[in-house]
Amino acid sequence: xxxxxxxxxxxxxxxxxxxxxxxxxxxxxxxxxxxxxxxxxxxxxxxxxxxxxxxxxxxxxxxxxxxxxxxxxxxxxxxxxxxxxxxxxxxxxxxxxxxxxxxxxxxxxxxxxxxxxxxxxxxxxxxxxxxxxxxxxxxxxxxxxxxxxxxxxxxxxxxxxxxxxxxxxxxxxxxxxxxxxxxxxxxxxxxxxxxxxxxxxxxxxxxxxxxxxxxxxxxxxxxxxxxxxxx
Numbered sequence: 385x386x387x388x389x390x391x392x393x394x395x396x397x398x399x400x401x402x403x404x405x406x407x408x409x410x411x412x413x414x415x416x417x418x419x420x421x422x423x424x425x426x427x428x429x430x431x432x433x434x435x436x437x438x439x440x441x442x443x444x445x446x447x448x449x450x451x452x453x454x455x456x457x458x459x460x461x462x463x464x465x466x467x468x469x470x471x472x473x474x475x476x477x478x479x480x481x482x483x484x485x486x487x488x489x490x491x492x493x494x495x496x497x498x499x500x501x502x503x504x505x506x507x508x509x510x511x512x513x514x515x516x517x518x519x520x521x522x523x524x525x526x527x528x529x530x531x532x533x534x535x536x537x538x539x540x541x542x543x544x545x546x547x548x549x550x551x552x553x554x555x556x557x558x559x560x561x562x563x564x565x566x567x568x569x570x571x572x573x574x575x576x577x578x579x580x581x582x583x584x585x586x587x588x589x590x591x592x593x594x595x596x597x598x599x600x601x602x603x604x605x606x607x608x609x610x611x612x613x614x615x
Contacts, residue, residue, distance in 0.1 A: 411476060415478050415479075416608070419604065421482075421558065422569075423487050429591050431461065431499070432594060440458075441498070449503060452502045466594070466595060467506055467533075469595055483542040487558065493547055552583070555571070569585075570587050570603050570604065572600075589606060
């Protein structure tokens with residue numbers, strides 16, 4: 385039986401999506417060590433635009449919430465692999481839940497937060513999930529939630545650090561809030577300059593074309609290599 389996923393705020397629990405059959409070997413064994421906190425940049429890491437440059441507010445979600453449009457009707461969404469990656473990562477370790485966070489130095493924090501609220505991660509749970517004895521109204525509600533997906537905002541249970549400035553400050557804030565040691569943090573970012581976070585003990589994986597399973601696997605492998613070297 386699949387374990388249930390829980391989210392912050394008022395988001396109801398839902399089942400994690402099935403993992404792809406072709407997962408890289410580094411991610412296929414849940415008994416292997418895994419970071420306790422995984423942090424993501426936003427621009428050109430989770431989506432392929434700068435949220436302080438490309439979208440022109442106000443933003444409006446599509447009915448599916450799989451994309452948003454700006455005042456010029458230009459569409460904006462996440463990289464294709466992002467929904468499955470973000471929904472599955474919390475469940476990939478048998479030893480602990482993997483927490484997720486955002487660290488962005490954008491000059492448009494309100495736009496970034498609007499995007500995280502409006503863009504939903506579509507789930508893949510089947511329509512017959514759940515207790516067959518549930519009431520018709522509960523079933524209808526669950527069906528509606530599956531169609532709407534999960535707001536991106538809700539999966540980042542370790543918090544959002546979205547403001548201009550050094551990513552070192554972002555990491556210090558996340559470390560203080562969560563209590564997770566720097567050595568147990570893996571960070572995905574598209575800018576080489578943000579490797580300065582590694583002075584804290586964080587492991588950063590440089591992302592060139594957005595986050596996907598291969599990028600995640602490479603980051604986890606590097607984190608394990610360094611973790612082993614510190615032992």
